[in-house]
Amino acid sequence: MLMTSRTTSHTTFRTRPISRTARAIITLASPALLALGVSVVPLSLPAQSVPRIKVEKYTLPNGLEVILHEDHTTPIVAVNTWYHVGSGDEKVGRTGFAHLFEHLMFMGSQHVPTGQFDQMLEAAGGNNNGSTTEDRTNYYETLPSNALPLALYLDSDRMGYLLPALDSAKVDIQRDVVKNERRQRVDNVPYGRAEETILSALYPNGHPYSWPVIGSMADLSAASLNDVKNFFRTYYAPNNATLTIAGDFNSDSAKALVEQYFGDIPRGPALPPRPQPAVVTVPRDTFMVLQDKVQLPRVYYTWPTVKSFTKDDAPLTVLASVLADGKNSRLYKKLVYDLQVAQDVNAFQNGSRLAGVFQILVTPRPGQSPAKIDSLVRTELANVERDGITARELARVQNSTRSSFLAQLASDYATGDLLNAYNYFVGTPDYVQQDAARYDAVTRADVQRVARTYLEKPKVVLTVVPEGKASMMVAGVSK
Amino acid sequence: MNNALLSREGVKRGAMALTLTSAVSLAATLAIPSALLAQVDRDKPPVLGPPPQLNLPPVAVRQLPNGLRLMVIERHKLPVADFVLLVPAGATANPANGAGVAGLAAQMLTEGTTTRSALQIADQMAYLGVRLDANSGWDATTVALSTPTAQLDSALALFADVALHPSFPATEFARNKQERLTSLLQIKDRGPAIADRVFPAIVYGTDNPYGRPASGTEQSVGAMTVADPAAFYKAHFIPNSATMVVVGDVTPAEIEKKVGALFGAWAKGTVNPVTVTTPATLPPTAIYLVNKPDAAQSSFRLGGVGVQRATPDYFPLQVMNTALGGSFTSRLNQDLREAKAYTYGASSRFDMRKFAGPFTARAEIVSAKSDSALIDFMQQLRAIRDTMPTAELMKTKRYVELELPSAFETTGDIAQRLADVALYGLPLDYYNHFVDNIDAVTQRDVQRVAQKYIDPAHIAIVIVGDSKTIEAPLRATNVAPVTTRDIQGTPVQ
DSSP states (O other), X not given: OOOEESSSTTOOTTSOSSSTTOOOOOOOOOXXXXXXXXXXXXXXXXXXXXXXXXXXXXXXXXXXXXXXXXXXXXXXXXXXXXXXXXXXXXXXXXXXXXXXXXXXXXXXXXXXXXXXXXXXXXXXXXXXXEEEOSSOEEEEEEEEGGGHXXXXXXXXXXXXXXXXXXXXXXXXXXXXXXXXXXXXXXXXXXXXXXXXXXXXXXXXTTOTTSSOTTOOHHHHHHOOHHHHHHHHHHHOSGGGEEEEEEESOOHHHHHHHHHHXXXXXXXXXXXXXXXXXXXXXXXXXXXEEEEESOSSXXXXXXXXXXXXXXXXXXXXXXXXXXXXXXXXXXXXXXXXXXXXXXXXXXXXXXXXXXXXXXXEEEEEOTTOOHXXXXXHHHHHHHHHHHHOOOHHHHHHHHHHHHHHHHHHTSSHHHHHHHHHHHHHHHSOSOOHHHHHHHHHTOOHHHHHHHHHHHHTSOOEEEEEEETTOGGGXXXXXXX | OOOOTTOOTTSOTTTSOEEOOOTTOOOOOOOOOGGGGSSOOTTSOOOOOOOOEEOOOOOEEEEOTTSOEEEEEEOOSSSEEEEEEEESOOGGGXXXXXXXXXXXXXXXXXXXXXXXXXXXXXXXXXXXXXXXXXXXOSSOEEEEEEEEGGGHXXXXXXXXXXXXXXXXXXXXXXXXXXXXXXXXXXXXXXHHHHHHHHHHHHHHOTTSGGGSOTTOOHHHHHTOOTHHHHHHHHHHOOGGGOEEEEEESOOHHXXXXXXXXXXXXXXXXXXXXXXXXXXXXXXSOEEEEEEOTTOSEEEEEEEEEOOOXXXXXXXXXXXXHHHHHSSTTSHHHIIXXXXXXXXXXXXXXXXXXXXXXXXXXXXXXXXXXXXXXXXXXXXXXXXXXXXXXXXXXXXXXXXXHHTGGGGGSSHHHHHHHHHHHHHTTOOTTGGGTHHHHHHTOOHHHHHHHHHHHOOTTSOEEEEEEOHHHHHHHHHHTTSSOEEEEOTTSOBOO
């Protein structure tokens, strides 16, 4: 749900590495098309298959998983390491810590002096970054293919030898950088505090997703060098990481390099059990208001749904698109196109490892009340719940979904990150075709069923309002 | 490097390769047999082999009888193709009182054609699974299509229809106009967006096209009618100044045939060139403060008039700016972020356009450190005019040279490079010589362009932040006089 990075490049804030880009195949004849009176779109589409990604996966004796994918199209290589720890593994009172720690991984290690991590990579033509979500932390470099040994050298040194080079001065500097990141993403951004307000209402106290990845200022202030050392010793070990190499390299040489650089890093102690929170439910509709320095109010609806890659994840993702992707989507067409009472609408299913949410956001146009928006949103949802969706609506989403898969395979970085995501969430990197097939398999009945199953349940409704306009909040007819 | 990445048609495919090897390349050694590396010495970073060659198929150039130029690069990794139709007129071609027209003209292309309604266009885009959108920049308006090749014919027909037969429906325009006015209203919420608007207004003045917001103002958009974007389209969408860039799983012959069938009847017109006269120098350095009450950060934009894309100083400027604020290890980012932690990131950029676009250094600074950051920014702008240490120069040149292949990774990346070649009239073999040209940059060149284009005594410093906490400390720095402006950049009494 939240993703926060070391620098702004490659950042997809508030999207997941594998999210609504998952794409499906569909071949069908659509009677609805005839009504358009335009002949250029064929009645059936030739299937555009999602290619299989050829991968090799193995594990070093110290537990490090390695995934290799050769693609010699461009003479570059993408190295991507996922550590299986995220903000969901943080302790209450130390929110934001996993991400603060991520920043410290770039500050040098025993054999790499402070600042040299970036200096060496840039001198070799490389770019790098990292990001943190609730569930995992990743680190990656894209380099000309001759520089693969450099990336492995730097990544192995910080995996095996980070602590000797760490001191409180580095923690203090990156703590302040991260506080500025929080200001830039949250505190100095209109509607920026909406997400954390919703999380704290949706999830019970102590739930791993009840705080934002970026954390609170107070908890960032509280983080100590000792916390950093303990976190490293607990989570940053080869047996809690997966290294993916994608792009222009030779697998045999790469395996030798991986063995040389990572083979001598000792396996870490057994990992602590990860949180296994109970399924989240909202007992009754919860209405909240947040005053902010904004010109226009915005209404956020959030329902607890399902984890990523579970049965209803794909139908809910399709439902989100049917509601808010494109001019013909239900909410967009009614609120933005026909009645022009809203400036924008968004909807998404966001499944993570431990839980998922379905969210709808609407910003009313000037002079339009959130209450009116609310009534229109409820009517549109009721229509889908009662009558389901059309074949054409399903086809549009499935066809667009399938094309977006191709876009996600265009770069070595994105491909490597996708392989790591599949490996982490479903246990195998070789999953892109099965992922695409999930969307293929969605039926109109599925979409109607998930709308009824999840969106008729109690939800959290937050209205962000201009300061002094608390009375604008949506509060009303709850079940 | 002898090669032609972007070569003319007829050049044998693959015969000319961009070789990213250079005089400053890392020590070239043979790959070391793996057995010898078994005991890795972590005190020494690995010695890298020679940088790889970037071999791209040549660009095939064709011209339709109506003058439309085609530039095609084959890329068969995935069953997709990217098309960019580029018309060399953007926001600078807006009428003097019509800021925002070009952008709305682009937006209106997908709002209805002579045979398709806005909803039908949207329906077909989603049904075909294609991305189709039109955008307007400073110098050009583009219509871009990204499609799986399985849907190529249908997608191209839709693409040609929105590009050639837009009908500018008045009702759709009215909706787009209200949407634009609302988004202009929402700028008030965001300090960084206010700074991005005020900075060019100060540097160029609002009498200059580069000083007026490309997205328009409440006044200019408010006064607009559907006739304005329609007139923009009519004046500038002509084949004899346009270029179609195509990259993907296609062949030039196939593209020439398909594009010729769809765009061949597009009638020629009169080219309406645009000229922008940019101010020679700015007045003495001054701080323009815009109040954003209670802002957690101050949005800094410092700089002035930069340089046009066609400058002979392009390569020295690339090196100089990369060292100043164009990479993570650049001086501004290292100082303001990694050493002082005043910000999440600081950077600088020469926005090179057809005419001299701005040079801008920027950062979002924690409010309490606004004064310290101002002093540091000024120090860095002065220091870059000194001789650049050799090690820094070498590192920067390597970075610029060696990261080039990643700019040619996806079909979208390559299409963007080609669109720049077309728009700015770069030679087709431009990228063949890119590495050589960077390599040739000397310490003296870097210092010369720094002194020529960065003059700390004549820059505009726009700071959008919480006046009640930052104004007094900013004044106390005595860096420059402080005047206050509103969110349009107009003086506040």
